Amino acid sequence: MQNHSSSPVLPLTVSRNPAPLAGTIRVPGDKSISHRALMLASLAEGRTVVTGLLEGEDVLRTADAMRALGARIAREGDRWVIDGSGVGALQEPEDVLDMGNSGTAARLLSGILSSHAITSFMTGDASLRSRPMRRVTQPLSGNGSCFATRKGEKLPMAIIGTGEAAPLTYCLPVASAQVKSAILLAGLNARGRTRVEEPVATRDHTENMLRHFGVPVEVGRTDTGGRVITLTGPAKLTARDVVVPADPSSAAFPIVAASLVPGSEIRLPGVGLNPLRTGLFQTLREMGAVLDIENARIEGGEPVGDIVVRSAALHGVDVPADRAPSMIDEYPVLAVACAFASGVSRLRGLDELRVKESDRLAATVALLRVNGAVVRVEGDDMIIEGRGGPSGLGGGLVETKMDHRLAMSAIVFGLAAESPVRVDDTGFINTSFPGFVGLMAGIGAEL
Ligand code: S3P
Numbered sequence: 001m002q003n004h005s006s007s008p009v010l011p012l013t014v015s016r017n018p019a020p021l022a023g024t025i026r027v028p029g030d031k032s033i034s035h036r037a038l039m040l041a042s043l044a045e046g047r048t049v050v051t052g053l054l055e056g057e058d059v060l061r062t063a064d065a066m067r068a069l070g071a072r073i074a075r076e077g078d079r080w081v082i083d084g085s086g087v088g089a090l091q092e093p094e095d096v097l098d099m100g101n102s103g104t105a106a107r108l109l110s111g112i113l114s115s116h117a118i119t120s121f122m123t124g125d126a127s128l129r130s131r132p133m134r135r136v137t138q139p140l141s142g143n144g145s146c147f148a149t150r151k152g153e154k155l156p157m158a159i160i161g162t163g164e165a166a167p168l169t170y171c172l173p174v175a176s177a178q179v180k181s182a183i184l185l186a187g188l189n190a191r192g193r194t195r196v197e198e199p200v201a202t203r204d205h206t207e208n209m210l211r212h213f214g215v216p217v218e219v220g221r222t223d224t225g226g227r228v229i230t231l232t233g234p235a236k237l238t239a240r241d242v243v244v245p246a247d248p249s250s251a252a253f254p255i256v257a258a259s260l261v262p263g264s265e266i267r268l269p270g271v272g273l274n275p276l277r278t279g280l281f282q283t284l285r286e287m288g289a290v291l292d293i294e295n296a297r298i299e300g301g302e303p304v305g306d307i308v309v310r311s312a313a314l315h316g317v318d319v320p321a322d323r324a325p326s327m328i329d330e331y332p333v334l335a336v337a338c339a340f341a342s343g344v345s346r347l348r349g350l351d352e353l354r355v356k357e358s359d360r361l362a363a364t365v366a367l368l369r370v371n372g373a374v375v376r377v378e379g380d381d382m383i384i385e386g387r388g389g390p391s392g393l394g395g396g397l398v399e400t401k402m403d404h405r406l407a408m409s410a411i412v413f414g415l416a417a418e419s420p421v422r423v424d425d426t427g428f429i430n431t432s433f434p435g436f437v438g439l440m441a442g443i444g445a446e447l
Helices: 031-043 057-068 103-114 134-143 177-187 205-212 248-260 279-286 321-327 331-340 351-355 360-370 404-416 427-431 436-442
Strands: 012-014 022-024 047-051 072-076 079-083 119-123 146-150 154-160 169-171 192-198 217-221 227-233 265-272 290-299 302-310 342-347 374-378 381-387 421-423
Touching: 012 404, 031 047, 031 057, 031 079, 031 103, 031 177, 031 205, 057 072, 057 103, 057 427, 103 119, 103 134, 103 154, 103 177, 134 146, 134 177, 177 192, 177 205, 177 227, 205 217, 248 265, 248 279, 248 290, 248 302, 248 331, 248 404, 248 436, 279 290, 279 321, 279 331, 321 331, 331 342, 331 360, 331 381, 331 404, 351 360, 360 374, 360 381, 360 404, 404 421, 404 427, 404 436
Parallel strands: 022 265, 169 192
Antiparallel strands: 012 421, 047 079, 072 079, 119 154, 146 154, 192 227, 217 227, 265 302, 290 302, 342 381, 374 381
16 A cells, blocks of 8 residues: 655664663554544533544544544643534534544544534545444444545545434444444434444443543443443533543553563553553563553543563463454554464454454454464464574565554564564654654664
């Protein structure tokens, strides 16, 4: 896939780190929560101040889009100040909304736009333009809105929203917080009760933040462990300040690096520990990782804590499919850990990885294989035969396919491997983890 943006390609070669990783690393703000903070603050009445916002490319696209829709959004020092327009009061954007690399921005915003009486046009970069939108356009059009997409329901698309949206009742066919959120956000400006059922619980930041902004959101359990979420529109959001915790999905990279580089000990303050996001930490512990939580607390309505991780000899693991939603973005770096662990790992139920920023299942297999790991796919499962250490690993060129998480996973691989790992382009890391290379250098990574 070609990068058609003007950003230069940034290749990198990463060699086995000569020294342990040590010290404190401040991981940037949570991407999921940052998108939601900007969107909900723009729909709120009054002024919201957000601290800890992720200033990555993906989130900056959301800020631009919400500005184009009429919200006033300004950065003042390390705070973001948002004066919202109120639900139902968004303006028609004068130009195409470009959501860059961000599926979350495109899908959540589709929900909001579907129930506003405006026509808008949305596009993204080559990666986003290849990703499926039918998962949101199909259910959302049930509210009276209309979507015109390219063949295969891909971006660019036109969205003809309605000011008289019907409330939706929808059972998620895929475990996707993006789809759930799109339906709930559409429901804010629909008259009556919106109901979403999810057979497997996915991240609940939208529900939590809607409550934070004063919208009554009810969450019930199904007999089979799923959830039913309801809200009644039209809803009024009242501006309230938001504190964004550090992103556990970004913390994953230094955590796995410190687990693999011998003698390491690092601390990551204020990491989000929402139980629907912590599947990787549980899995790493099952592999023998030494990962402790200190100062567990609630901040801005979300559980957070300081993570302390020390290097350890890891062993293989069997990860059940129903854990996938709680660590969906962490499989590439988990697969790296499994390649260095002793014994066989089986990561089950990875079908959703095929439709991420890249086909992450294929790209993760390629990352491992080109660097000497023994890996195969059986159905939707990935099976990795660990080497029990760095020997025989490395030496490959990783194609990152416009995918930030593949680039960071490849760097972590290189820090621990016997032979250097070449990464074709690290530029996309800025979408979710600006400053990654510098922050890793701050804990002793020689990049
Ligand atoms: C996200 C949900 C996940 C995740 C993405 C962020 C969100 O996608 O992969 O990085 O913020 O809701 P899906 O909901 O499509 O699984």
